[in-house]
Amino acid sequence: MAEEIAGRGDPVRTLELMWGKAPAPRRGPKSRVSVADLVAAAVTIADADGIDAVSTRRVAEAVGISPMSFYTHIPDKAVLLDLMLDAVASPPGEDTPANPAFDPAEWRANVTFVARAFRAFYLRHPWVLQVGTHRPVLGPNTMRAYDVFLSAFDGIGLSEVEMDLSVTMVANYVHGAVRDVARAHMVKEQTGKSDDEWWYTIAPFLETIDFSPYPVANRVGPVVGELYGLGDPDLAFDFGLERLLDGLERLIEGKASSAVVIPPKLTPADREGLVIPPLTPPRGAPNSGR
Amino acid sequence: MAEEIAGRGDPVRTLELMWGKAPAPRRGPKSRVSVADLVAAAVTIADADGIDAVSTRRVAEAVGISPMSFYTHIPDKAVLLDLMLDAVASPPGEDTPANPAFDPAEWRANVTFVARAFRAFYLRHPWVLQVGTHRPVLGPNTMRAYDVFLSAFDGIGLSEVEMDLSVTMVANYVHGAVRDVARAHMVKEQTGKSDDEWWYTIAPFLETIDFSPYPVANRVGPVVGELYGLGDPDLAFDFGLERLLDGLERLIEGKASSAVVIPPKLTPADREGLVIPPLTPPRGAPNSGR
DNA sequence: ACCTAATCCTGTACACTGTAAAGAGTATTT
DNA sequence: AAATACTCTTTACAGTGTACAGGATTAGGT
Structure with a gap:
């Protein structure tokens, strides 16, 4: 345990x-x-x-x-x-070229691509979601994934700090968004019970419950349920990603004239000369560029 | 295990x-x-x-x-x-009024509030992040939290489906964004080793490594490191949240004239009359309305 | 060629975990 | 009084991570 x-x-x-x-x-038997x-x-x-x-x-x-x-x-x-x-983080058979050619003019497509690849990675290895990492995994493959991820944000007018923050934001969103889908997959495989069966199992009990203390949920839930049944994870994923991209677009558009978004609050410069690798490499790799 | x-x-x-x-x-000894x-x-x-x-x-x-x-x-x-x-999901001592008064005109502040409260909840109970939930927790407190969360998106021109998707998006983002901070807290408490010490421990090794295969990361990493040391989670959180809000704002602004964003693809209507509660209640509660 | 040190591999052991199975005691219904 | 349903307990089993001690194998130094 x-x-x-x-x-x-x-x-x-x-x-x-x-x-x-x-x-x-130097000595001892061969492994x-x-x-x-x-x-x-x-x-x-x-x-x-x-x-x-x-x-x-x-x-x-x-x-x-x-x-x-x-x-x-x-x-x-x-x-x-x-x-x-x-x-x-980077399966041996699916290597990517050293520098994936991301055209900055197509940055929305590029970010969408890495986000989807990242998501696909989690779905291929759902157990990654269950492994808590409290330190960045600074391995070669993870670094590679982070580099590719970053490249999608390169040359579009963002500062280095904003690039890193943007990668972190998208990676965090993808991580959060993929949980439900991945788990649903795993549960289906392990127990053979789908989401639908689960709902039908608990439906009789739910009918005995008074949902009036939750007025907004009580209004929204049925509408969502009728339209999308038990939920469309792909739709939810794309919806959130589109909002994120719109938010980024506004940032990029406003960069030319507007004020600086990120205040450069320097820390004591006793770190000079120290090799400080990226802050928050994504946990795992987008299976990018195939 | x-x-x-x-x-x-x-x-x-x-x-x-x-x-x-x-x-x-009905029988037997009292518990x-x-x-x-x-x-x-x-x-x-x-x-x-x-x-x-x-x-x-x-x-x-x-x-x-x-x-x-x-x-x-x-x-x-x-x-x-x-x-x-x-x-x-809702500590007994910190009950919230039945209907938190969210002024739709202040929706950005409201969403920021619930997002921050949600984040604070995770930081108070970091173990929640380690518990994988593959089914929504349909308990009274979780429902309450979902309802409050939804309320922040009510009356601002979003459809019910969009409200649900928006809550999901923000909840997913918060979940993803809070992982690192929460874990850092836990590790600090358990091992007494801070992030800084960890970096200084591995720094000598990292200097022996050739980072040239990761050109973008190699450029971004040091800049970020110098500006923000080992990372500013609060800054990263706010940065992502602002982008999300900007993305939502664009959606809301474009709603009046533009086309419908969410295509209503009806599922077979054999679910009629079935009480279908909300799809994806947030895991845990914002400590909202105090 | 020998000895020593380093290294690989192994068996035993311990303190944990979740929980199955069976039974002892207690309160209520018949 | 007897049957029933319930709480609580003891014993037991198959797992887990890994500490420890020892045996087998290789290389370096003499």
């Missing part, structure tokens, strides 16, 4: 493993398995049976070593989760 | 417990504890020590019964999670 949270292991050790920069062992093998096995399990099917024992068994041998290669389960997140 | 997902127990039983409509027992006691204890534990500290044994012990007696009152741990979510 340890909760699934990545980013708790020794951060440097995690990064070393993620970038393949762990110092090569029968590699870290990549373990991570790949874990991802396979997670894709198939969900994140709670990923146990150190099962991963070890999948690659053919004994349970405790897992810890020879990966110090923690938390580290495994980090490695899984970066591994899945 | 069972994953924390609510909404898996018998839905009707869950609803009965949530609305206090479980049939009163020493109530469902509300158990839920309250569980929430206390979650608030204090995080969601993975909430075990059936610990909850039972907290109310003074033996571990298995838990199951006399609550069928599942999944049901407990649902009950916790609705219980926390």
Whole structure:
């Protein structure tokens, strides 16, 4: 019942493993398995049976070593989760060109594209939504995804800070919006019960309840329900995305003349010379440019 | 390692417990504890020590019964999670008036208010973010929160469907945006390590890495880092919210003349007469109207 | 060739988890 | 008084992450 949270292991050790920069062992027997093998096995399990099917024992068994041998290669389960997140952020078979050609004139289409790709990524690996990451996963694949994401906002008149904030905004929105759909998918697979069946199961009970204390919901709910049945996640996603794009457009239009939106409140400059990577890389990768 | 997902127990039983409509027992000894006691204890534990500290044994012990007696009152741990979510959605001490007076003329302020309140709710109960809900929590408190949320969008020229979509959009955005902050809080409390320390720990390693394959990120990252240090979550939140509001404003402005935005694609009308509650109540409550 | 140190792999063990099963005690209905 | 329905308890099982100790294998230093 340890909760699934990545980013708790020794951060440097995690990064070393993620970038393949762990110092090569000088003595001792050759490993029968590699870290990549373990991570790949874990991802396979997670894709198939969900994140709670990923146990150190099962991963070890999948690659053919004994349970405790897992810890020879990966110090923690938390580290495994980090490695899984970066591994899945850009599937090997679907590499993207080094610099995706985003025409700034088509920025709405570009942002829509990366947002949809990001969403598709979550739907392909829904377990990612269940892994809480309280630190950015600074792995190569995640960085790549962040770079592509950022590129969609490049050259359209936004400052660097605004670009980062915009990526964060869209990524956050996508993350929030995809939850319901992804979970619905998972539940359908696991329990075989669709949303419709669930509603019909509880409908008799709901009829016994007085909804008058919730007047607005009571007015809106039935209308929405009749028009869209039990909800159209794709519609909801596009609706929100369009609003976001309109909001961005207004920002871009107003940039030329209007006041600066982001106040540059400098922090004490004792960080000079320090390599500070991006603040909030998206968790996972858009499967962009195919 | 069972994953924390609510909404898996018998839905009707869950609803009965949530609305206090479980049939009163006709015989047998009086209960020493109530469902509300158990839920309250569980929430206390979650608030204090995080969601993975909430075990059936610990909850039972907290109310003074033996571990298995838990199951006399609550069928599942999944049901407990649902009950916790609705219980926390509107703390007893902070009740709101039945109809919060939202002046439609001030809709931007109103939406900002509910969004901020929603965000504050997550920061007060960060464990809510770790509980995956694949079904809406149709409890009284959650309904109330949804109703208040909806009210902020009422009377400003949006259709019912657009109101629902707008609430969903804002709720999704807030959910996504609050993750990092909430987790940072939790980690700070649990490990005593702040984001800054984490960055300084990994900085030496990061300097050994070639970031040139990520040109845009490599350009944006340092600028953002220098201006805002390790990130200003409040700023990022407000930035995204302002864009959202601008997008909504454009929608509202264009409503009078322009074409209908939402195509009314009717589903087969075999749902007539069925009471269909709101599609996607927000998970948790804005602490609105104080 | 030997010894030592580093490394991989393994078995055992512990404290947890959710909860199934069975039974003991208690209050109400018949 | 007997049957019933309910609360609460004990025991038990299959899982989990991982600490610890030891055995097997390789390379470097002598």
